[in-house]
Amino acid sequence: MSMSPETEHRLRRLTRILDVPGMIVGKTAAWLIVPMIGALVYEVIARFGFNSPTMWAYDATFMFYGALFMLGAAYTLGLDSHVRADFLFNIMSPRWQGLIDFLFTLCLFFPAMYFFTVATFDYALVSWTRGERIPTSPMMPIIYPLKTVMPITGALLLIQGVSELLKSYFSIVTNRRFRTPDEEAGA
Numbered sequence: 180m181s182m183s184p185e186t187e188h189r190l191r192r193l194t195r196i197l198d199v200p201g202m203i204v205g206k207t208a209a210w211l212i213v214p215m216i217g218a219l220v221y222e223v224i225a226r227f228g229f230n231s232p233t234m235w236a237y238d239a240t241f242m243f244y245g246a247l248f249m250l251g252a253a254y255t256l257g258l259d260s261h262v263r264a265d266f267l268f269n270i271m272s273p274r275w276q277g278l279i280d281f282l283f284t285l286c287l288f289f290p291a292m293y294f295f296t297v298a299t300f301d302y303a304l305v306s307w308t309r310g311e312r313i314p315t316s317p318m319m320p321i322i323y324p325l326k327t328v329m330p331i332t333g334a335l336l337l338i339q340g341v342s343e344l345l346k347s348y349f350s351i352v353t354n355r356r357f358r359t360p361d362e363e364a365g366a
Contacts, residue, residue: 182352190349194357197342198257201335205254208247215243238313238320246328253335256343259358277350277357284344292340296333303327 182190222236255261268276305311306323313322346357 182349187349187353190345194342194345197338197345201253201257201339204331204335205251205257208250208254211243211247211250215240215247218243234317235320238316238318242320242322242325245325249328249332250335252332253339256336256339272354273350273356274354277347281344281347281351284340284347288340288343289337292333292336296330296337299326299329299333303330 218236218239222233222240225236226232268279271279303323303326306326311322311326312319349355349357
């Protein structure tokens with residue numbers, strides 16, 4: 180099997196378009212590390228330097244890290260940087276790699292992400308309507324913004340999943356890896 184240069188160009192253009200939302204959100208969310216580290220440093224100085232621990236630093240770092248982790252998931256998927264058994268996967272031809280990725284994405288990833296997105300949308304909606312707070316924290320901060328990140332993450336992962344499905348299809352048809360060696364190395 181082969182793919183015409185024009186079809187390959189269209190496929191690459193489409194996957195670049197599908198990769199944009201995850202890339203933008205992931206790169207933007209990466210900046211959450213700055214206030215997270217700021218809160219941690221402030222807590223350490225306040226606790227050990229002035230014997231005056233804060234009530235808010237743990238909650239802030241918990242929420243910043245949760246949002247950072249979730250909002251970076253689609254970006255990481257787009258970079259093909261999630262953990263998997265590469266020692267087995269890399270000995271296969273690109274066609275077999277593409278076939279396995281295609282089948283797992285279609286049969287496992289999409290159903291799981293669909294149900295995750297639907298369930299977390301309802302979860303976040305209920306949290307917003309109740310004005311939910313974290314009852315285990317002395318400050319009882321609001322939690323609904325963090326819960327809103329969950330269905331957003333699901334939607335971004337579904338979009339990125341379509342891109343990954345197309346990349347797998349390319350490998351099946353051409354027996355070539357979709358990503359260039361420079362892209363795989365992170366250059």
